[in-house]
Amino acid sequence: MPAPVLRVDRATRRFGELVAVDGASLTLEAGAVSAIVGENGAGKSTLLKLCAGVLAPSSGRVLIGDADLAPATMAEASRRGVGLVHQHFMLVGAFRAIENVVLGAEPVRSGGRLDLATATARVRELMTASGLPVPLDAITDDLTVGERQRLEILRVLYRGARVLLLDEPTAVLSPLEAEELYGTLRRLAAEGRAVAVVTHRLDEVVRFADRVTVMRRGRVVHEAELRLEGGGRRPAAGLEEELTRAIMGGDPPPPFAPPAFAEGAAVALAVAGLRLGDGAGRTLLDGVDLEVRAGEIVGVAGVEGNGQRELVRALAGLEPRAEGTVTVAGQRLDPRARDAVRARRSVLAVVHEDRHEDGLMLEASVADNLVIGDLGDPRSIAFDEAAVVARRLGRFHVDPADPARLAGELSGGNQQKLVVARALDRLLSARATGAAVLAQPTRGVDVGAAAAIHAAIGEAAAAGLGVLVVSADLAELRRLAHRLVVMRRGRIVATLPPTASEAEIGRAMLGVEAA
Amino acid sequence: MSAVFSLTMVAETLRISAPYACAAAGGVWAERSGVIQIGLEGVLLTSAFTSVAVAHATGSAALGVVAGVIAGAAISVGHGLLVEKARVDAVVSGIALNLSAMAGTRLALRGLYGSASNSPAIEGFRFGPTGSAGWSLLARVFADPVTLLAIAAVVATPFVLARTRLGLRVRAAGENPVAAAAVGVDVTRVRLSALAISGAVCALGGVHLAFDQHRFESGMSNGRGFIALAAVVVSGWRAGRAAMACLAFGALEALQIVLQDQARKGSLGDLVQLLPYVATLLVLAFAAGRSAAPKGLGKPAEE
Ligand SMILES: Nc1ncnc2c1ncn2[C@@H]1O[C@H](COP(=O)(O)OP(=O)(O)OP(=O)(O)O)[C@@H](O)[C@H]1O
Numbered sequence: 100m101p102a103p104v105l106r107v108d109r110a111t112r113r114f115g116e117l118v119a120v121d122g123a124s125l126t127l128e129a130g131a132v133s134a135i136v137g138e139n140g141a142g143k144s145t146l147l148k149l150c151a152g153v154l155a156p157s158s159g160r161v162l163i164g165d166a167d168l169a170p171a172t173m174a175e176a177s178r179r180g181v182g183l184v185h186q187h188f189m190l191v192g193a194f195r196a197i198e199n200v201v202l203g204a205e206p207v208r209s210g211g212r213l214d215l216a217t218a219t220a221r222v223r224e225l226m227t228a229s230g231l232p233v234p235l236d237a238i239t240d241d242l243t244v245g246e247r248q249r250l251e252i253l254r255v256l257y258r259g260a261r262v263l264l265l266d267e268p269t270a271v272l273s274p275l276e277a278e279e280l281y282g283t284l285r286r287l288a289a290e291g292r293a294v295a296v297v298t299h300r301l302d303e304v305v306r307f308a309d310r311v312t313v314m315r316r317g318r319v320v321h322e323a324e325l326r327l328e329g330g331g332r333r334p335a336a337g338l339e340e341e342l343t344r345a346i347m348g349g350d351p352p353p354p355f356a357p358p359a360f361a362e363g364a365a366v367a368l369a370v371a372g373l374r375l376g377d378g379a380g381r382t383l384l385d386g387v388d389l390e391v392r393a394g395e396i397v398g399v400a401g402v403e404g405n406g407q408r409e410l411v412r413a414l415a416g417l418e419p420r421a422e423g424t425v426t427v428a429g430q431r432l433d434p435r436a437r438d439a440v441r442a443r444r445s446v447l448a449v450v451h452e453d454r455h456e457d458g459l460m461l462e463a464s465v466a467d468n469l470v471i472g473d474l475g476d477p478r479s480i481a482f483d484e485a486a487v488v489a490r491r492l493g494r495f496h497v498d499p500a501d502p503a504r505l506a507g508e509l510s511g512g513n514q515q516k517l518v519v520a521r522a523l524d525r526l527l528s529a530r531a532t533g534a535a536v537l538a539q540p541t542r543g544v545d546v547g548a549a550a551a552i553h554a555a556i557g558e559a560a561a562a563g564l565g566v567l568v569v570s571a572d573l574a575e576l577r578r579l580a581h582r583l584v585v586m587r588r589g590r591i592v593a594t595l596p597p598t599a600s601e602a603e604i605g606r607a608m609l610g611v612e613a614a
Numbered sequence: 615m616s617a618v619f620s621l622t623m624v625a626e627t628l629r630i631s632a633p634y635a636c637a638a639a640g641g642v643w644a645e646r647s648g649v650i651q652i653g654l655e656g657v658l659l660t661s662a663f664t665s666v667a668v669a670h671a672t673g674s675a676a677l678g679v680v681a682g683v684i685a686g687a688a689i690s691v692g693h694g695l696l697v698e699k700a701r702v703d704a705v706v707s708g709i710a711l712n713l714s715a716m717a718g719t720r721l722a723l724r725g726l727y728g729s730a731s732n733s734p735a736i737e738g739f740r741f742g743p744t745g746s747a748g749w750s751l752l753a754r755v756f757a758d759p760v761t762l763l764a765i766a767a768v769v770a771t772p773f774v775l776a777r778t779r780l781g782l783r784v785r786a787a788g789e790n791p792v793a794a795a796a797v798g799v800d801v802t803r804v805r806l807s808a809l810a811i812s813g814a815v816c817a818l819g820g821v822h823l824a825f826d827q828h829r830f831e832s833g834m835s836n837g838r839g840f841i842a843l844a845a846v847v848v849s850g851w852r853a854g855r856a857a858m859a860c861l862a863f864g865a866l867e868a869l870q871i872v873l874q875d876q877a878r879k880g881s882l883g884d885l886v887q888l889l890p891y892v893a894t895l896l897v898l899a900f901a902a903g904r905s906a907a908p909k910g911l912g913k914p915a916e917e
Pocket residue numbers: 114117118119137138139140141142143144145146186498499508509510511512513543545
């Protein structure tokens with residue numbers, strides 16, 4: 100058995116009253132890919148931060164090799180070969196990719212002049228060796244999410260990491276990109292590194308990890324070897340369920356079944372001829388036509404960057420330059436009309452894909468975040484803020500259900516619940532007719548919470564809303580939707596039943612003709 | 615008309631632009647690091663006064679320059695400490711800086727020299743030719759150590775920001791402090807360093823103003839810090855462009871002086887004086903909204 104390269108020994112980390120990591124132990128070995136799973140707020144990110152010296156443990160130890168990580172700082176951990184890729188991108192958008200790689204560990208010539216030529220040469224070598232291509236001279240904001248993810252990993256490798264910690268690296272990736280990423284991670288492990296990956300996607304654990312650690316409320320509650328003696332893998336059968344049980348500490352939720360939907364229902368959301376350019380001659384939306392009927396759940400599939408984001412933004416009224424018509428519950432929504440915002444709000448709920456950028460005020464309280472948008476309405480005189488906040492917290496099991504806490508202090512999954520709660524509850528409680536548009540509703544969300552969000556989506560449809568779900572997770576779409584549409588290059592190129600095979604959907608996404 | 619395209623014009627432009635350009639370069643240093651700095655005016659004033667007071671007391675112009683630069687850097691770092699450590703609102707701190715510089719220099723004028731309006735004359739740097747037009751004026755401008763230092767600082771700013779480790783970290787701190795901290799950059803320290811440089815560079819402008827007049831006059835910065843700030847914004851926080859904007863502004867002011875000489879007898883003179891300000895307004899009106907501020911401007915160092 101190879102020697103452990105990193106060991107956490109009964110570490111505890113408190114934030115005031117709250118115990119985020121509670122006497123957890125973890126061993127990472129060279130050559131192995133370890134998965135860490137657990138509910139939102141279970142302490143996974145905090146555990147990784149302890150390993151990488153970003154946070155110091157309140158008690159317990161972190162050992163790298165044979166020696167304690169002391170002082171418990173990022174610089175020391177990095178010097179000793181531990182690198183962390185954070186749950187959210189930590190990249191400077193305005194920088195060229197190569198500048199992001201070197202930031203904090205810059206090679207310099209005399210006078211503190213950056214030596215980007217040397218850095219570029221080294222990073223190119225790393226790219227070929229590790230199979231992580233990134234256009235190094237491109238501006239980071241222009242990179243795809245996949246490229247940004249690779250950039251983050253390159254940056255850690257550039258610092259000579261022997262222990263690679265990745266916090267939900269696949270949350271933003273399409274299934275294909277995720278598979279590629281695991282290929283890379285396996286290769287990096289085979290070269291003698293220790294790799295740890297936090298994820299909510301259990302199928303990834305079953306397929307790619309050598310072992311798995313389950314966390315629950317700060318503690319390690321379950322560990323399993325997935326690589327059998329003699330080289331085989333543990334059979335997948337029953338494994339996902341075993342993990343789900345351990346994660347939730349009880350029975351897994353019943354599988355989602357979309358509510359019955361009557362074909363002849365009224366049209367809830369109609370999009371006709373929606374076009375949008377980026378102002379520099381590039382077409383982002385190229386005439387989108389789409390109908391969602393009351394009670395229907397329509398899934399939008401597509402390779403990321405094919406106009407899904409813009410479609411959602413245009414529906415939300417955030418793209419005033421968009422041409423074409425959007426009609427919700429028989430009411431034409433014109434972003435330029437007076438009162439456009441209120442008109443939209445009363446019939447349409449939108450969840451944006453980037454909860455930090457478009458969904459939340461991280462510096463404001465949970466309560467403020469839950470009711471923003473309901474205030475400033477003449478009817479809001481009778482608006483019982485405390486009651487609404489309590490209802491929204493309860494309905495979506497936000498944890499901790501503390502209205503006074505800052506949104507930025509919640510775990511990622513619970514932040515997502517806030518955004519969904521605000522959007523759906525508004526229409527559901529008002530018994531309004533209309534539509535809900537949700538982009539990546541369960542990105543970074545644990546099994547239990549994902550089930551709760553799916554149930555809420557089902558509830559919304561059953562209540563007569565038309566629901567449009569955009570997701571990079573094909574399995575999720577196939578489970579949720581009555582009908583799938585595939586977007587490519589800013590248009591809808593195919594309509595498929597959810598029973599279509601992943602291969603068939605994948606072909607439509609890539610624009611390859613069926614053989 | 616030939617007066618407009620003359621060596622005098624070139625020399626005057628350089629002389630007049632120097633304080634603007636230094637203040638703008640100082641503004642770029644501060645704001646690219648993510649710290650809002652509307653106190654450039656106060657930095658100009660404080661450094662101008664300090665340089666004159668020290669030069670007067672010691673009889674050494676060089677010591678005056680050094681003292682002015684140190685004073686500028688010190689109050690700029692003070693602003694940084696208030697904003698980054700004590701979490702004082704940067705606009706409030708900037709206003710306080712401007713007001714106390716205004717009042718403080720006035721008070722010191724009275725206390726030290728018993729005057730409400732100006733200090734006694736200082737020698738400054740006097741060597742090289744002495745003419746006030748043409749070749750000799752240009753030569754005089756280029757033989758002035760303060761002008762040379764100012765030019766060096768302004769020219770070096772974009773280079774240092776773009777090509778050095780310090781510059782990279784300053785830009786990272788200004789664009790995304792959280793991301794910078796995540797890779798081990800000490801954002802607070804970087805910002806304070808940037809503010810020290812900002813203050814020092816801006817101070818060269820203040821020293822230049824005072825040495826150009828060979829004395830300190832109450833309120834002699836006369837809004838230059840704010841015009842420089844406008845240049846920073848209009849240029850989209852890019853040092854090179856901000857310097858060009860200041861040069862253009864200096865050229866208009868020089869033009870106004872030259873034209874005014876010629877139009878002295880007519881009533882045109884007053885109108886001509888408005889020229890640089892009208893130009894600023896026009897540029898602001900057209901450039902507004904098109905520039906991109908650093909994304910982390912005004913954002914605290916920690917999550
Ligand atoms: N800086 C902080 N201050 C206060 N509380 C925090 C802080 N960071 C995390 N917490 C709390 O600690 C707990 C564990 O958070 P952590 O981010 O480790 O969860 P996680 O398992 O990564 O969840 P997710 O899957 O949602 O990312 C949560 O309750 C969270 O609210």
